[in-house]
Amino acid sequence: MPGGLLAIEGEKGIVVNAEHQTVRMRGVIRRRISQRSHRVVDAVADLEIQVDGKGIVADAVRRPNILYRVLLGLLPF
Secondary structure (H helix, E strand, O other): OHHHEEEEEEEEEEEEOOEEEEEEEEEEEEEEOOOOOOOEEEEEEEEEEEEEEEOHHHHHHOOOOHHHHHHHHHOOO
16 A cells, blocks of 8 residues: 555454354554664554454344244243
């Protein structure tokens, strides 16, 4: 990109307690040279992070269907 900016994107799969999650990150960085290391990232601009999951936690977050919600409203326990 112009001005020495770099577009980055990465993806990582994680499995914890039968929950499969995918974390995606993308953004723009400016690279600078350091005396200690050849590659140093100061900051990430326009950062986007997306987390998708399948498993127990993801199922609990979804809104139950209409029949289940009606039954929960009718039954006191």
